[in-house]
Amino acid sequence: MVAVLTGLMVGSLRKVWPWKETVKTLVDARGKVIPVVQANMLPPRLDQQVLWAVLLMALGFAAVYFLDRPGRWKKRAGA
Numbered sequence: 199m200v201a202v203l204t205g206l207m208v209g210s211l212r213k214v215w216p217w218k219e220t221v222k223t224l225v226d227a228r229g230k231v232i233p234v235v236q237a238n239m240l241p242p243r244l245d246q247q248v249l250w251a252v253l254l255m256a257l258g259f260a261a262v263y264f265l266d267r268p269g270r271w272k273k274r275a276g277a
Contacts, residue, residue: 216251217241 215238222235241248 212238216247 217239218236219239220233220236222233224232224234226232
């Protein structure tokens with residue numbers, strides 16, 4: 199189950215990646231520009247947006263790690 203959930207999360211990274219370059223667009227009947235093809239790219243420079251992304255990633259990792267610790271303690275105690 200953990201492998202399936204990990205696969206879903208890793209697979210979704212392509213869609214939620216924040217740095218994209220629009221390759222092809224269409225204009226609908228109302229005149230709105232719709233991106234059709236987008237390519238993921240690395241951030242162009244180390245700026246505030248990249249630092250926030252790394253900080254939030256570390257915060258998420260720390261939250262999972264520290265929320266899992268009480269479960270490990272119970273397992274060691276035989277509960």
